[in-house]
Amino acid sequence: MGSYKSYFGYWGKAKPATDDQDVRYHLLPYHSLDVAAVASQWWDQSAAIRRAFVSNIGISEKQAKAWVLFFVALHDLGKIDIRFQLKSPASLQGLRPDISPDDAAGERKYYHGPQGFLAFRRQISKKIGVDFDSWQSWLAAVCGHHGVLQMSGSWQAPDAEDWVIARDEKARAEWVDALIDLYLKPVGIDWQQPLPNCSPLLAGFCSVCDWVGSNPEFFKYCSDDSLGMGDYWKSALKVAAPLVQEMGLHKELSGVAGMSELFPDLEPRQFQATLSQFNLESGLTLIEAPTGSGKTETALALASQLLATNRADSIIFALPTQATANAMLERLEVVAGKLYEGNTNIVLAHGRARFSQDFQRIKSAAEMPNAQGVEAAQVQCAQWLGESRKRVFLGQIGVCTIDQVLISVLPVRHNFVRSFGLQKSVLIVDEVHAYDAYMYGLLTCVLSAQQQAGGSAILLSATLPAEHKNKLLDAWGARPDDASANTNSNGLQPYPLVTQVYQNQVGRIQIEDKDQLPEPREVQVELVATEDCLPDEDLMLRLLEAAEQGALVGIVCNLVADAQQLYQRLVELCGQSNLDIPVDLFHARYCFAHRQQHEQQVLDFYGKGDKRARGRILVATQVIEQSLDLDFDWLVSQICPVDLLFQRLGRLHRHERNNRPANFAGVPRAVVLVPVEEDDFGLHQLVYASGRFLWRTKELLQETPTIQFPAAYREWIEKVYDDESWQDEPEAIQKSHEDYETKSQATYYCARQLANTEYSPAADTDENVACMTRDGDMNLSVLLLQESTKGLTTLTGTALKDLDEWDQKEAMLLSTVGAPASWRKWLPDPDIDGVVRIEMTEVANEWSWRGNKNYLNYNELIGLSMEKHE
Numbered sequence: 001m002g003s004y005k006s007y008f009g010y011w012g013k014a015k016p017a018t019d020d021q022d023v024r025y026h027l028l029p030y031h032s033l034d035v036a037a038v039a040s041q042w043w044d045q046s047a048a049i050r051r052a053f054v055s056n057i058g059i060s061e062k063q064a065k066a067w068v069l070f071f072v073a074l075h076d077l078g079k080i081d082i083r084f085q086l087k088s089p090a091s092l093q094g095l096r097p098d099i100s101p102d103d104a105a106g107e108r109k110y111y112h113g114p115q116g117f118l119a120f121r122r123q124i125s126k127k128i129g130v131d132f133d134s135w136q137s138w139l140a141a142v143c144g145h146h147g148v149l150q151m152s153g154s155w156q157a158p159d160a161e162d163w164v165i166a167r168d169e170k171a172r173a174e175w176v177d178a179l180i181d182l183y184l185k186p187v188g189i190d191w192q193q194p195l196p197n198c199s200p201l202l203a204g205f206c207s208v209c210d211w212v213g214s215n216p217e218f219f220k221y222c223s224d225d226s227l228g229m230g231d232y233w234k235s236a237l238k239v240a241a242p243l244v245q246e247m248g249l250h251k252e253l254s255g256v257a258g259m260s261e262l263f264p265d266l267e268p269r270q271f272q273a274t275l276s277q278f279n280l281e282s283g284l285t286l287i288e289a290p291t292g293s294g295k296t297e298t299a300l301a302l303a304s305q306l307l308a309t310n311r312a313d314s315i316i317f318a319l320p321t322q323a324t325a326n327a328m329l330e331r332l333e334v335v336a337g338k339l340y341e342g343n344t345n346i347v348l349a350h351g352r353a354r355f356s357q358d359f360q361r362i363k364s365a366a367e368m369p370n371a372q373g374v375e376a377a378q379v380q381c382a383q384w385l386g387e388s389r390k391r392v393f394l395g396q397i398g399v400c401t402i403d404q405v406l407i408s409v410l411p412v413r414h415n416f417v418r419s420f421g422l423q424k425s426v427l428i429v430d431e432v433h434a435y436d437a438y439m440y441g442l443l444t445c446v447l448s449a450q451q452q453a454g455g456s457a458i459l460l461s462a463t464l465p466a467e468h469k470n471k472l473l474d475a476w477g478a479r480p481d482d483a484s485a486n487t488n489s490n491g492l493q494p495y496p497l498v499t500q501v502y503q504n505q506v507g508r509i510q511i512e513d514k515d516q517l518p519e520p521r522e523v524q525v526e527l528v529a530t531e532d533c534l535p536d537e538d539l540m541l542r543l544l545e546a547a548e549q550g551a552l553v554g555i556v557c558n559l560v561a562d563a564q565q566l567y568q569r570l571v572e573l574c575g576q577s578n579l580d581i582p583v584d585l586f587h588a589r590y591c592f593a594h595r596q597q598h599e600q601q602v603l604d605f606y607g608k609g610d611k612r613a614r615g616r617i618l619v620a621t622q623v624i625e626q627s628l629d630l631d632f633d634w635l636v637s638q639i640c641p642v643d644l645l646f647q648r649l650g651r652l653h654r655h656e657r658n659n660r661p662a663n664f665a666g667v668p669r670a671v672v673l674v675p676v677e678e679d680d681f682g683l684h685q686l687v688y689a690s691g692r693f694l695w696r697t698k699e700l701l702q703e704t705p706t707i708q709f710p711a712a713y714r715e716w717i718e719k720v721y722d723d724e725s726w727q728d729e730p731e732a733i734q735k736s737h738e739d740y741e742t743k744s745q746a747t748y749y750c751a752r753q754l755a756n757t758e759y760s761p762a763a764d765t766d767e768n769v770a771c772m773t774r775d776g777d778m779n780l781s782v783l784l785l786q787e788s789t790k791g792l793t794t795l796t797g798t799a800l801k802d803l804d805e806w807d808q809k810e811a812m813l814l815s816t817v818g819a820p821a822s823w824r825k826w827l828p829d830p831d832i833d834g835v836v837r838i839e840m841t842e843v844a845n846e847w848s849w850r851g852n853k854n855y856l857n858y859n860e861l862i863g864l865s866m867e868k869h870e
Contacts (some may be wrong), residue, residue: 005174006167007171009096010028010085011079012029014087025095025221026223027225030222032074034219035073035212036072036236037240039069049064053201059196063189074142078114078119081115081166082158083158099723115155119172121155124173128180128191138202168273170204200449200453219239254340257304257305259272259298263301266297269294272298273511273516278305279502280457283503284476284575285299285420286473287353287461288461288497289496290496290520292654296331299458300335306650307426311456312426312456312666314398315332316398318428319400319401319430320431323623324397324431329346332346344396344397347394376479393418393420408449412728422455424445426458427455428459431460431461431647432461435463436689436747436750438747442752444471445751448475451477459472460715462647464643465760473501477504478506493500495711495714498510505598521706526669527701533675533681544573546661547617552632553615553616553618553635553636554651555619557621557638560588564863570619582613582615582617584617585862586618588621588623589818589819591817591858594860597860602618603630603670606630607630632653634664635649635668637672639698640697641720642696649668649670649707652670679691685736692734695729696726700720755790780819781830784838784858784864785800795847819836854868
């Protein structure tokens with residue numbers, strides 16, 4: 001083995017002093033090689049990982065791998081320090097019995113990651129004769145594996161005898177030399193030359209390898225220093241070989257790619273039929289096409305081709321809301337089983353993903369013993385992947401809300417793990433028009449990071465204004481003149497349209513085959529002016545009459561309070577008239593458990609499945625606006641900006657049916673409720689920030705009550721969002737928009753500044769994710785509880801005192817409701833976690849709470865509401 005190396009006198013992992021095991025610690029060199037072995041096997045098994053690293057680093061594959069393994073093995077350099085070793089006195093005593101308690105003092109706040117970085121800068125870089133500046137980004141990436149990449153401060157010597165400090169310095173230098181011998185010299189690397197570029201993937205890659213390599217179930221603790229580096233490295237590689245797949249980090253692709261293979265039962269239509277024209281380089285693809293035109297399938301087919309050519313090894317699908325993410329999960333489950341061999345990990349990621357029944361079913365499949373073994377459960381979620389929010393982007397298919405993507409560029413611990421998961425994946429963002437200026441600021445940062453890492457992104461929208469589109473393309477590096485080219489005499493680009501940005505080029509794809517163009521569709525819109533944009537008695541009677549004729553009627557409100565009020569009035573009218581017409585209510589202000597029940601009921605009764613009903617009314621808010629596959633015979637909507645109105649109209653006659661009620665079988669018809677006063681939009685203007693978008697939408701509807709699609713997607717949206725004032729625009733409307741523009745620009749750049757500054761990272765919690773990814777006053781989290789003979793319970797009667805800590809948190813989360821920030825002044829102060837606790841009183845399955853000037857009421861049908869009292 002040669003002369004003894006001092007780095008074998010340090011432990012890397014240690015068991016508690018109470019553990020009775022014989023081997024209490026794992027030597028630092030061995031732990032470091034365990035982690036590097038995981039990295040080596042992952043590199044070898046994933047062609048996409050290899051390709052991304054080589055492309056980023058810009059050297060040969062052999063040398064790129066050598067540099068990556070060298071730095072991954074160096075990640076725990078800071079553990080070669082007496083301050084860290086004193087964290088396990090028993091292990092230290094076994095390894096270095098010559099050190100007495102008087103020789104060194106421990107340091108409670110010693111963090112080995114940044115201290116390893118600082119030790120290299122201060123000492124080792126000079127010893128091995130390298131320019132630290134070129135090593136800095138590489139070292140920061142691996143030394144930040146515990147959550148923080150910002151390496152600041154200066155080296156502080158331990159409170160220890162000089163000979164102890166000198167021994168640590170010698171061991172650190174010998175450890176670096178050993179890794180140079182093991183990884184760099186065999187492939188001919190001159191490490192004293194400036195280093196190549198550091199890949200943006202390295203930090204996340206190293207951190208995940210460390211999580212796997214730290215598992216003692218796989219890498220048994222070993223304190224025998226006689227094995228030597230070479231022999232232990234070979235054994236670690238054997239242990240790591242199956243782990244990458246067993247832990248769900250990588251699965252072999254099946255080779256299935258493209259529309260015909262991925263969706264063999266579908267006849268390709270519209271852009272699905274033009275996939276052969278798409279560029280398959282890594283890049284940005286923006287698909288603009290009507291609602292219901294098959295954008296999702298087009299995106300997945302393109303993603304499958306990018307996977308097949310090793311441009312990525314996984315797919316992440318981001319949507320605007322939890323409801324839309326839940327709905328997408330079932331669709332992607334089928335796709336996952338086709339794309340990968342064997343068991344595939346599909347991970348649902350949002351604040352309450354663990355309560356999705358579909359996700360729990362998928363997770364449970366991995367744990368069920370069965371005779372089929374690996375052939376069973378074609379779509380699985382490894383338990384390890386589902387346990388931590390830090391790992392949610394590490395399976396093969398990730399389904400999430402957009403905030404989980406945006407947090408990757410914000411100062412949150414382990415944000416680089418999210419970034420790594422995104423950058424090795426094809427990122428698909430649905431309903432990309434649905435985000436405000438603040439979220440756009442963050443999304444453009446995500447896209448820039450994806451482009452810099454050599455990744456791919458696919459953006460989907462039916463209703464994207466040109467200004468928003470140009471920001472997205474600019475984030476990927478498209479020049480402004482390229483982004484806005486190919487316009488007609490009215491300055492409008494064709495529609496539908498695919499725009500791709502790759503290798504500093506912009507390409508566009510139109511549908512040339514007239515048979516594949518979207519079917520012309522017209523919608524007749526009737527404007528009805530009412531107080532507060534609520535249906536008057538005449539319109540409510542028409543709603544009931546339509547349902548009596550068998551129509552499925554959808555009513556979309558901008559405010560939860562409006563939806564609750566209208567629902568109660570319709571139920572009351574049904575009772576007064578002895579009408580057996582079911583009326584449903586769906587919004588976001590329910591306890592989570594009840595919200596899921598309402599969501600499933602809406603999909604059952606108003607979707608395209610077997611349970612689809614006849615003669616029913618749904619009163620809802622914007623929660624049905626995006627991605628949910630609902631199909632109404634008649635639609636009523638409160639006034640909203642034109643792009644969102646078109647989204648709502650996309651739920652009207654969404655599918656071809658031959659069994660619609662006679663009065664609703666022809667041209668789709670809708671009612672839009674507008675205010676009596678021309679320019680007074682009241683609370684609706686607060687919801688949508690600018691009165692201009694509402695006023696202009698109303699004006700266009702008055703001028704042209706029949707909307708012609710798909711032409712309206714460009715013509716109407718660009719008119720409403722045009723920067724120039726209209727000649728007859730009321731002064732109040734102009735002032736409203738000026739205020740909106742000022743705030744929008746400020747929040748857009750505020751978001752980008754937050755993403756590009758080095759704040760101390762916050763914890764990765766639901767509250768921080770929500771707070772940092774959305775602008776302005778957030779919804780309040782209101783926890784609804786009740787006092788009973790069993791003590792404090794949830795509204796369903798679960799006693800909190802009977803639950804362990806984990807189950808108690810789960811029960812409380814299920815009983816939490818989002819409420820407007822404006823309610824804050826009427827409610828008790830929130831607790832340390834920002835949650836307002838309300839103890840309610842139950843009477844006949846309804847709960848209430850009396851404050852100084854208001855009541856809170858809750859029931860399963862109506863949700864949470866507030867009324868004032870004197």
